[in-house]
Each structure stands twice: as structure tokens, then as C-alpha cells.
Amino acid sequence: MLVLSNARLFLENLIKYGILVDPIQVVSLFLKDPYSWPSLCLIIAANVFALAALHIERRLAAGSLSENGGTVLHTLNLLTILCFPALVVLMVSSVTPVGAVFALSIYTILFLKLFSFRDVNKWCRDRAQAKAARARPASGPKRANGDVAQSEVCYPANLTYRDMYYFLFAPTLCYELDFPRSPRIRKRFLLRRLFEMLFFIQLLVGLIQQWMVPTIQNSMKPFRDMDYSRIIERLLKLAVPNHLIWLIFFYWFFHSSLNVLAEVMQFGDREFYRDWWNSESVTYFWQNWNIPVHKWCLRHFYKPMIKRGVSKWTAQTAVFLASAFFHEYLVSVPLKMFRLWAFMGMMAQIPLAWLVGRFLRGNYGNAAVWISLIIGQPIAVLMYVHDYYVLNYEGSQ
Incomplete structure (x- = not known):
């Protein structure tokens, strides 16, 4: 029945609109001017902040920078990661909303990763200092061939460009000195996933253009x-394609x-999920639909707050407040408008969960x-689009 009813709607x-799918039109969502690529330039500039975090940690490991000084520099670096791209998006007119969302997503991921990078390296320094304080001179004879070499990466040997960029591209937000590694690349598995990526992205673009936009x-x-x-x-009519697209995007x-x-x-x-x-509760859903973000929140936000009483x-x-902010x-930044109702809508998850x-x-x-x-997602979509339409089109007429 679900298949038949949705097939009738499609x-x-x-019949009503004809074929609206236009792959070429997708390019205009990222570029207004073919000779101006501000979103791509923003993404390339993100390397500066990653390298800044690495060099701050190197100086902290070498002892040439105090912990307080490192904390100040890391804080300034992380705040700049959030503020700099937002200012560029708000001030540069050639940045498209879709291109801005993509660039800001990269910067948000970078913020979370470098926050974890800073925390884990600080934990390593604290642990090393604690061990040094408890260490006693060895009284027994030394082995002729020395200690057995360990294969694990130890602090501060992890502070390399190779390690940093592996972490930046790895599908995780939580930093580790030694990530779990698979023994080989499975070619058939990789080809299946690549085929799914290409197929579902085309399907998403087609469904959005054909079904959601009208x-x-x-x-x-x-x-x-x-x-x-x-x-x-209209809300109920939009709920079907919106949810289908959301499910496809999740899998993709x-x-x-x-x-x-x-x-x-x-x-x-x-x-990853x-x-x-x-889910039999809203809390279970938020804990299990996005495991990388959930692990980051648990490790670097929730548990440190619990330890502080x-x-x-x-x-x-x-945690919900931070999620609503991001x-x-x-x-709001790509659309160049802030809506308090959207922020409060995210915070409404707390009483809903209760x-x-x-x-x-x-x-x-x-x-x-x-x-x-x-129901919740199409409500947000329609209200955002309505406000954007009023601010950018009706106001100029």
C-alpha cells in the first residue's frame, strides 16, 4: 500500500509538472560566478587552522609554551574556525547558500576534530607528568639488548603532519594516537559502496528537483x-518526499x-550508526543515529561536565544546546538570517524526550x-524557505 500510494503521488x-530534473542546474547551487570559487577557497584555507593546532601542540610538547598559553592559543584558533568562515559567507555576495553550507560543514567538522586533538594531547601530557612524578630509579640490572620496542605510537611522536592529516580525513571526530586499522582494502566492498554513492547522489538530486522544489x-x-x-x-504533501530523501541521504x-x-x-x-x-525514545534516537557525533559529545562534553560535578x-x-547552536x-549563516524559532525548535527536543x-x-x-x-523536518524546511523568500524576494519588490 505504501509503494502504491507513493507511486501515485510521484x-x-x-503529469502536473513534467520532467524537472536538470543536473546542470546543480552547478549553479555551488557557483554564481564561474570564475569565483569562494567556498572552495574557504575549504583550502582550513589547512591553516589545522597546522596552527599542530604547531601549538608541538611547542607544548617541547616545553617552549606554557599550558595557559597553549590554552589561550587553542581557544583563539577554535573561535576563529567558527567566526572566520561565517564572516566570509555573510560579507561575500558570490557565496551561494549550498556552497556555504558545504564549507561551514567542513569547518564545523574541523572544529570538533581539533577540539578532540587538543584534549587528547593534553591528557597525554598530564599522564606523562603523573608517571614522571611516581617514577623511581630502577635498582635492577639493565638488559643487554635494552627494552622491547613498542609498535604503538607514543606521545609526542604522534605530532606529525602525516598523523594530523590522517585524522582530518578519517571518518571520526575523536582523536586517538593509534586508530584501529583494517589489514587490507577490500576492492569488491569498495566498488559496491562507490556505486551506491554515485547512484544515490543522482537519485537525491532528481527527487529534490522533481518532487520537493515544486x-x-x-x-x-x-x-x-x-x-x-x-x-x-502542503506540510503533509511535503512530508513524504522529504522523509524519503532524508532516509536516502542517511544511507548515502x-x-x-x-x-x-x-x-x-x-x-x-x-x-557510524x-x-x-x-528507537523507543527520543534520547535513544539522538544517541544512535550519528555515532561519531555522539562519541564526541560523550567524550569531550558530557563526561567532563559530569566529572566537574x-x-x-x-x-x-x-549537549542539546550545543547541538541546537551548530x-x-x-x-542561518548560509541563508544570512537567524531565526529564534528554529533554535527553540531544537531545544524543544528536551521536553519531547521527557x-x-x-x-x-x-x-x-x-x-x-x-x-x-x-512531521518535524518538513515544518522546519517550509518555515526556513518562507522566511528566506520573504527576506530576499518580497522585500526587494
Whole structure:
């Protein structure tokens, strides 16, 4: 029934609008001027901040920079990673919204990675100092051939360009001195994932152009007239293609793309997601749909707050607050508008998680999670597009 009903909707779309798929048009989403590539220049400039973090750690390891001085320099570097690309996007008119989202996503990933890089190296220094304080002179005779050499990378031998760039390209946000490695590259597995990447990205572009764009365009008038019945009708009509596209994007990114990257780099940890589709609570969904981000939040944000005596509820609220900030950062800056309702919408996940966890169990909780995904996303899409349309088109008329 689901296949037949969705096939009818797709056929109705083709009859009404014809074929709207235009792969060439996708280029204009990234470039306004073919001779100006500001988003690509931003991404290339990100190397400066990564190398700055590496050299700060090298000076800290050598003892030529104090811990307080290193903390100040790392803080300035991390703040610049967030502020610099945002200022460029806001000031340079040739940056397109899609190109800006892509560039800001790279900078957000870089921010999280360098935050982890700084934390782990500090933990290594603290551990080395603690061991040195407890060390006692050896009283026994030394071995003729010395100590057995260890194959693991030890601090500060990890502070190399090779190590830094391996971490930057690795499909993880949490830094380690020794990452798990796979013994070889599986060519058949890699080719399957590559085929999926190419196929699903084409499918995503086609579905967005053919199905979502006309529905969103036809939703502007009901929003402008505040025709609530038509708004609800457009919302429900958009929910089907939006959710289908979201599911395809999830598979394309978390399964196909990250596995391709991991296979090429022989990266051993392939846990990019868990069974979020079985979620019986909103909290379980957020903990399992994006494992790299969840591990980062747990390791570098949640647990440090708990160790400092912060309550679990306050720490969870802080994690949601940080998540809401980065979601809004990735959308509001490229669209050059900030919407408090979007930020509050993300924070509404906290009472929603409490209500679902408190009153719903089993299949009822799972249904609540799916409904929030299917309905919540198109609401945000329509409101963002409406506000962007009003600010950039109606205001200029």
C-alpha cells in the first residue's frame, strides 16, 4: 500500500509538472560566478587552522609554551574556525547558500576534530607528568639488548603532519594516537559502496528537483496568506518526499560515503550508526543515529561536565544546546538570517524526550519518534524557505 500510494503521488507529480530534473542546474547551487570559487577557497584555507593546532601542540610538547598559553592559543584558533568562515559567507555576495553550507560543514567538522586533538594531547601530557612524578630509579640490572620496542605510537611522536592529516580525513571526530586499522582494502566492498554513492547522489538530486522544489514553491502563497488548512495540506504533501530523501541521504552519507572513506584509509572502526529506527525514545534516537557525533559529545562534553560535578540533566541540556547552536549555525549563516524559532525548535527536543520517555513505551514510543521525524523536518524546511523568500524576494519588490 505504501509503494502504491507513493507511486501515485510521484506519477501525479510527473503529469502536473513534467520532467524537472536538470543536473546542470546543480552547478549553479555551488557557483554564481564561474570564475569565483569562494567556498572552495574557504575549504583550502582550513589547512591553516589545522597546522596552527599542530604547531601549538608541538611547542607544548617541547616545553617552549606554557599550558595557559597553549590554552589561550587553542581557544583563539577554535573561535576563529567558527567566526572566520561565517564572516566570509555573510560579507561575500558570490557565496551561494549550498556552497556555504558545504564549507561551514567542513569547518564545523574541523572544529570538533581539533577540539578532540587538543584534549587528547593534553591528557597525554598530564599522564606523562603523573608517571614522571611516581617514577623511581630502577635498582635492577639493565638488559643487554635494552627494552622491547613498542609498535604503538607514543606521545609526542604522534605530532606529525602525516598523523594530523590522517585524522582530518578519517571518518571520526575523536582523536586517538593509534586508530584501529583494517589489514587490507577490500576492492569488491569498495566498488559496491562507490556505486551506491554515485547512484544515490543522482537519485537525491532528481527527487529534490522533481518532487520537493515544486511542493515548496507552491507552499509560499498559503504561508503568505496564513491559510492554515492549505498550510497543513502542503506540510503533509511535503512530508513524504522529504522523509524519503532524508532516509536516502542517511544511507548515502553514513553507510556508503563513510565506508568508502574508511576503506580507502583502512580505518578499522566502522560503527557510524546503530539501530536508531528501533528507537523507543527520543534520547535513544539522538544517541544512535550519528555515532561519531555522539562519541564526541560523550567524550569531550558530557563526561567532563559530569566529572566537574554537574548534574546529568544539566549536562544533557548543555549537549542539546550545543547541538541546537551548530544546527542553527549551519543553516542561518548560509541563508544570512537567524531565526529564534528554529533554535527553540531544537531545544524543544528536551521536553519531547521527557514526555516520550515518561509516558510512552515500546511501539508507542517508536511511533512517537517516527512521527516527530516525519512531521518535524518538513515544518522546519517550509518555515526556513518562507522566511528566506520573504527576506530576499518580497522585500526587494
